[in-house]
Amino acid sequence: MPFPLQEATSGAETTRRAVLAGALAGTGAVLATSAAPLRATPPQMAAAGRYRGVVENGICQFLGIRYGRATRFARAVAEPFGGAQLEALRFGPICPQRGLDDQPQSEDCLFLNVWTPEANPAAKRAVMVYFHGGAYTTGSVTDPLTHGAKLAAGGDVVVVTVNHRLNALGYAWLRPFGAKYADSGNLGQLDLILALQWVRAHIAAFGGDPARVMVFGQSGGGAKIATLMAMPAARGLFHAAATMSGQQVQASGPMHAWARTQALMAALKLAPGDVEGLHALSVERLTAALDTTDPVMGSGPVYFGPVLDMTNLPRHPFWPDAAPQSLSVPMILGNVHDETRAFLDPRGPKLKGLDWSNLAARMGREVKIDLDPQWVIDQYRAREPGWSVEQVYYAATTAGRSWPGQVIEADERAKAGAAATWVYQLERPSPLDPLRGAAHTDDIPYVFGTLDAKGSFSGKDAAAQALSTAMMGAFTGLAKTGRPGIADWAAYTVPQRATMVFGDKVRVENDPRGWQRELWATAPYVQPGT
Template sequence: MIEAAVTRRTLVKAAAVLGAAAPLPGLARSPKAARVGRFTGVVENGVHAFKGIRYGRAERFARPVAEPFDGPPVTAASFGPLCPQRALADEAQSEDCLFLNVWTPEADPRAKRAVMVYFHGGAYTTGSVTDPLTHGAKLAAGGDVVVVTVNHRLNALGYAWLKPFGARYADSGNLGQLDLILGLQWVRDNVAKFGGDPARVMVFGQSGGGAKIATLMAMPAAKGLFHSAATMSGQQVQASGPAHAWARTQAFMKALGLAPDDVEGLRTMPVSRLVEGLDAVDPVMGGGVYFGPVLDMTNLPRHPFWPDAAPQSLGVPMILGNVREETRAFLNPRGPKLQGLSWDNLAARILPEIKIDLDPVWVVEQYRAHEPGWTPEQVYYAATTAGRSWPGQVIEADARAVAGAGATWVYQLDRPSPTDPLRGAAHTDDIPYVFGTLDAPGSYSGTDAGAQRLSVAMMRAFAGLAKTGRPGLAEWTAYGLPDRATMVFDDTVRVANDPRRWQRELWAKAPYVQPGT
């Protein structure tokens, strides 16, 4: 294994450049809220924030239409409602949810700062950019960029496949993606007014947000709307096929008590009842019914990364990242799945959590042979991560390398949470480092010196990609075969070649099944 350390001098220099804890020099001259067109913003952590800007409107199960930029004056001081869902019940929810938010160091068209557009996670079903972890003020100031975050339609409202009901529903199955495309068109047309450069737009997203980006990279309508991309624990190798998507729609309608052909009932029922139907059992994968992008051959004419990387994506510089023990975030180490875990039952506990069909007894044997000092819990989280949450990223990065897309960089977050010893380095834990929201509710990063140094490094890396098309850490070697150079983000930031090689090779012995496929 070859490792190249990123020096402390590099990080200290980065901190000085970013000035993450202080306002940018230009802000001292304009502390009052700015006005852009009809929108009056507020000052937040030393930058201008414009929240709750409507970018579109949409009828249920219909393609979105753009909202004119001009109109009556608006005080853009609070977030718009989020898409109806089971989660986040304490926040305002509405089908009328096509709103975005902008944070900018300087609302001046002459500024032409790079733009970072964030899509939230939640597996196409839940989530919102109202999460304090993803508020953009600190990233805008520290990265000297314009930050945009976008809400859109989710679950059945954004991804139910209804095309078999007729031409009226021709865009169903990918409406949530079309919302994001409309948001990116808004950025293209309007972000310059907020000090952004429409020629330097980077999309980034965590979990489902990363999957949405991977899907956009295969959608013709998204071509040219962004110039770099970063996915954080979010992959979309394959979309849902139309037959599976239709089976899900039918299971959903049955759970709602609708006849198989009663699309009008689905279109007109109260949205609260529609959300209740999300408890339907998925007829393909089990668990809750899955709604995600559909291979409709028009809006999405091919799978994003199968059988190869979509050609339109190859010219887009891209960061792909994952966290060392993703599954600690949703396979609770304090919950029932870990109670009584032992070598005797470890294989049986692993089996329902993986997406690659290998004999779990054999898998455990391989882990014990390679890592004889590990406990059953360590093997459980390593195996469920490498057999469930990580393979999609490997497939995507390798596909780009095979296709000759040299502008690809891969990372792995290893830094364990200093605030929760049982959490380790888990799914979502890279978010506060990139956004600089170390002290926000929901962060497990801590605010110690190590957390601050790592935040400086990750923020610089991501902002650098937005500005120049390559990460802002010169030491970060591009990903290629066979070396598979990977940036390991930990208290010591370093580049390592193929750091989990034996696990990667083990899980590559059988096909990966995209969750929801």
């Protein structure tokens, strides 16, 4: 697929106050007719197809566009694009989940949002479709970090963000209950496919080019993209991809998935065959039971994610190799240097009292590769004798838990001769929190340009702005042309493993952290959920 080059233009940010006011005021329905928040002057309106949005600082914003409808545990159907005019002024409800209780939640959650420099069908701008993190269980694109106005303006692209079904509502495996549930286990993925079909059919009305659609996502969003790359129904719906700290080497097997469904039903005090009871439960009871212990992993909340069902997902995404159907899709793969500092709190109980005598036990509980923890520690101390116990803990948990999937995916694409793959590592530490380093999620504000949004640890200084310009240019370049917008970013090959290091200085290094990669490759990686 050709990627004609476009020149970038500049723009400005949607005011967060207006966006957040819409999110808090909304009931989740795009049919809402309540007045917009009071302003000194009436808002400038924008129209695309049947939808009416607003123009904020030069960017047209359409929020809460329904792309599908679904009943519980059933495949969604598309929403007609034509018909009476609808307002698209506030976010739709998010999928029911634990947490995010300050936002409207509903099983009716198939809504997307669009930011565009102009809703002109002749514009044909590249399109960037974002899938949110939170594994497959939580999360939402209502997060201010992922509002698309600055990315649309700074990159001269159309930005789409998508909510979909999560946790048991999107991924519970019910096929043993009969053919009615043939698509269960992958309904959340099929929602994303439906959203991409909506983009292909309708994004031109918003100024987008359906022939240049890039998907990108962080954490669970990246894993969802990796899974789509092995789903036949997703073939041809996107032309480039970028994943940020999110990989899916293997899906959940059907027997493991069934054990999880049965564990959930036991926690709900339902008989093993009572699928009707599962349908009748309130969504509040269902989501409360997600805290039950996972019967496969033996710890943590029960896992729900994509299932190897041999129809919607007929193979693992990156095992035993990269899915052939997506080898022609150019791809950016990235991670951050200190992934686990985001969820293994340096100020929390897991670090309290940490010393060399208990490091092995504490580290061993957090990694996904089965190696003797003390042997691992000995290797780290031999290679980096000046590192503190905390430095070893975070380096080992990151390299043994959050990074291996990316290495496997990049290596498999290189071995298969895929379309060019580019790999990055974010190493710029947060200037706002000296204990955070460069932690999980910290690349989001740089790519979206949301440095000043709630939840950003980037700071707003000149270095942060320069890095945001570089990362935003890299991603939008891939969307527009099929290559990152950084001229000297070498493609990833084996054994060189060229990696763009995004720090206060942007540079390319071959195989950074190579000895850690080799150390952890001495045993198989266990994908969470398998």
